[in-house]
Amino acid sequence: MASNRGNNVGKAVALDQEERFLQAFREFNEALFRHATFRLSDREKAIDVVHDTFTKAWTYVRDGHSIDSYKPFLYKVLNNLIIDEYRKRRESSLDAIFEVEGVDESNFSELIGDDVDTLINTLDGKKAVEALTELPDVYREVIIMRYVDELKPREIADLIEESENVVSVRIHRGIAMLKAYTEAEEAKIINKKNE
Amino acid sequence: MSEFEKQLNKVAKGIKLSVAEKRELEARVVSFMEYHPRREAVAVKKAEAYLASQSYSIISFNNRYLQAALGALAVFIFIIVPAAAERAVPGDVLYPIKVRVNEEVRGGLTFSPTQKIEWETERLERRISEVRLLESKGELTEETEAEVVKAVQAHAEAAQDGINKLRVTDAEEASLAEVAFESALDVQSFVLESDKKEDGRDFGTESEDDLADVVRSARATAAATKGDVFPSHEKVVARLETETTRAYELFGSLDGAATEKEKDEIGRRLSDIGRKIKNGVAEYESGIKTDRLINALSDTRKLISFMTDIDVRNSVSLQTLVPIDYTDEEKLELVASNKAAADKIIERVNSLEEEVVDEAIMEKVEVGIEALQALNERLTEATEQEDLDTQVAISQEMKMVAIDIEKLLQPFETEVSAVDTETESASTTATTTEEVSTTTEEVDTTTEA
Numbered sequence: 001m002a003s004n005r006g007n008n009v010g011k012a013v014a015l016d017q018e019e020r021f022l023q024a025f026r027e028f029n030e031a032l033f034r035h036a037t038f039r040l041s042d043r044e045k046a047i048d049v050v051h052d053t054f055t056k057a058w059t060y061v062r063d064g065h066s067i068d069s070y071k072p073f074l075y076k077v078l079n080n081l082i083i084d085e086y087r088k089r090r091e092s093s094l095d096a097i098f099e100v101e102g103v104d105e106s107n108f109s110e111l112i113g114d115d116v117d118t119l120i121n122t123l124d125g126k127k128a129v130e131a132l133t134e135l136p137d138v139y140r141e142v143i144i145m146r147y148v149d150e151l152k153p154r155e156i157a158d159l160i161e162e163s164e165n166v167v168s169v170r171i172h173r174g175i176a177m178l179k180a181y182t183e184a185e186e187a188k189i190i191n192k193k194n195e
Numbered sequence: 196m197s198e199f200e201k202q203l204n205k206v207a208k209g210i211k212l213s214v215a216e217k218r219e220l221e222a223r224v225v226s227f228m229e230y231h232p233r234r235e236a237v238a239v240k241k242a243e244a245y246l247a248s249q250s251y252s253i254i255s256f257n258n259r260y261l262q263a264a265l266g267a268l269a270v271f272i273f274i275i276v277p278a279a280a281e282r283a284v285p286g287d288v289l290y291p292i293k294v295r296v297n298e299e300v301r302g303g304l305t306f307s308p309t310q311k312i313e314w315e316t317e318r319l320e321r322r323i324s325e326v327r328l329l330e331s332k333g334e335l336t337e338e339t340e341a342e343v344v345k346a347v348q349a350h351a352e353a354a355q356d357g358i359n360k361l362r363v364t365d366a367e368e369a370s371l372a373e374v375a376f377e378s379a380l381d382v383q384s385f386v387l388e389s390d391k392k393e394d395g396r397d398f399g400t401e402s403e404d405d406l407a408d409v410v411r412s413a414r415a416t417a418a419a420t421k422g423d424v425f426p427s428h429e430k431v432v433a434r435l436e437t438e439t440t441r442a443y444e445l446f447g448s449l450d451g452a453a454t455e456k457e458k459d460e461i462g463r464r465l466s467d468i469g470r471k472i473k474n475g476v477a478e479y480e481s482g483i484k485t486d487r488l489i490n491a492l493s494d495t496r497k498l499i500s501f502m503t504d505i506d507v508r509n510s511v512s513l514q515t516l517v518p519i520d521y522t523d524e525e526k527l528e529l530v531a532s533n534k535a536a537a538d539k540i541i542e543r544v545n546s547l548e549e550e551v552v553d554e555a556i557m558e559k560v561e562v563g564i565e566a567l568q569a570l571n572e573r574l575t576e577a578t579e580q581e582d583l584d585t586q587v588a589i590s591q592e593m594k595m596v597a598i599d600i601e602k603l604l605q606p607f608e609t610e611v612s613a614v615d616t617e618t619e620s621a622s623t624t625a626t627t628t629e630e631v632s633t634t635t636e637e638v639d640t641t642t643e644a
Contacts, residue, residue, distance in 0.1 A: 017233060021228070025221065025224055029221075030217075034211075037210045047216060047220060051220055054224045058224070059231065061233065062232070064233075064234060120199050121198070123198065123199040125198030125201060126202050128199045129199070129203050129206055147200050148203060178199075
């Protein structure tokens with residue numbers, strides 16, 4: 001009897017892990033795909049990285065680990081895979097990633113001026129979305145996480161393994177860049193018209 | 196919500212996996228899960244299997260031992276014992292296994308009637324070989340001898356019976372089987388006869404005689420019941436091809452197993468057989484019916500026995516088994532040399548007239564000289580008729596007489612004539628290594644052609 005009970009418990013554990021994983025898959029595959037598409041601008045590639053995200057997650061579970069919360073785990077894996085993808089592509093944005101490294105993100109002075117909410121309200125929505133692709137990925141990453149995936153700065157900080165402040169600075173700086181970019185683009189158009 | 200966020204949501208909502216894409220993605224992921232099941236899950240499955248087997252644990256434990264024991268027993272019974280039994284001789288514990296199990300099983304595995312006849316013949320050869328082995332060790336008892344005599348008789352009858360039955364369904368094949376059977380009996384006859392002649396060996400006992408008698412009577416039965424169907428030329432040639440190929444293979448693997456002299460002799464016989472086949476085929480093509488090819492087949496079988504059976508090789512000379520088949524040139528040479536030996540002795544006797552020789556002996560010598568002259572006349576006749584074989588036979592007789600005369604004269608003569616050496620060298624010219632190798636090569640080329 002005792003062994004039978006143990007057996008059932010074992011079964012329940014096994015079932016639980018598999019069931020939970022499949023639930024997470026159903027719950028997050030669409031959001032992960034959307035996030036990947038925004039970041040990579042390549043539908044097929046996005047499907048592949050989402051697939052790889054889940055297989056990596058399953059391998060982790062299979063090795064006997066337990067995932068308490070799938071959402072941050074999956075985003076973290078996906079994020080790493082996207083960075084790998086950038087490295088493979090060696091696009092200009094990659095250079096941008098490293099350029100940013102030299103920027104002092106512990107300087108919060110820029111946060112003192114307009115806060116993000118004020119700044120974001122001044123953006124030309126449509127143009128700003130289009131301009132997203134022009135942003136260095138470190139900024140695009142946090143902006144997408146914040147406004148598309150609707151993650152809190154705390155969650156983003158955990159995902160990208162930075163402090164919450166750094167996340168806030170990047171979001172603010174990203175939005176400011178979008179504003180500057182869209183304004184510059186607008187200025188170019190006006191100049192062209194004037195010419 | 197800012198305009199930016201609204202726009203972003205709008206775009207984000209447009210980014211969706213199609214139903215097909217979603218289904219495919221899920222299938223890929225689930226498939227990955229199935230191919231890489233959780234180790235714990237595997238462990239659970241194993242545990243389940245283990246628990247399921249628990250109620251039978253005692254039996255399965257025993258079974259494993261039982262299986263191992265049964266396996267070992269099977270190996271012992273079916274491999275070790277039969278292999279050990281193969282070396283057994285009458286009187287050994289394993290001998291009944293060799294005869295009643297191994298040989299019966301092997302016999303049961305032969306399907307064609309020809310194979311069955313050959314197998315019975317081989318069993319007959321085995322029995323004779325066993326008796327000879329025991330005899331050479333001095334371990335042969337009367338009981339064993341009697342048993343073996345019975346066994347040899349039984350195998351001979353079984354082979355003969357097989358031939359008789361085969362004759363009903365395939366007379367040609369039966370004729371070929373007869374050739375093989377008779378060749379084997381011939382070889383064994385020679386072996387047993389040679390034992391009887393050998394000095395210092397206790398062969399020639401009653402049982403030994405019985406054994407020789409059994410073989411002889413089997414040989415006689417085979418000759419008496421011989422079918423009158425002559426196997427077709429094609430069948431004989433096909434069988435010859437198989438047998439000569441085997442003989443050449445054996446010849447090629449003789450290194451170390453036979454002396455150079457034996458190899459030369461075997462090579463010579465192979466070339467003889469090759470020539471016989473060539474002549475036999477030529478005769479067939481020109482419409483002449485001879486048994487030359489059948490003889491060649493019989494010679495090949497005997498030669499194979501000589502090469503494969505060390506017993507045979509040790510007790511019978513190849514010349515006894517398969518006498519040299521001289522070529523026409525060799526025959527002419529032989530006749531000439533024999534005749535020269537005879538002439539020489541006549542000349543010597545003539546020159547002896549003046550010397551004092553015992554009268555009684557001189558009478559014998561004169562009888563011998565007369566015989567030589569008579570033979571010489573017959574030889575001339577045979578030469579005129581171009582009958583080479585008769586010439587050889589007469590000249591051989593002349594040589595024998597010449598040697599006898601020489602022996603008679605020996606006590607009275609200090610100068611020994613060279614009859615012996617000359618005739619000897621003449622008769623063995625054909626077996627010199629050089630000639631053998633050339634003729635072997637010739638046969639090789641004809642076989643290949």
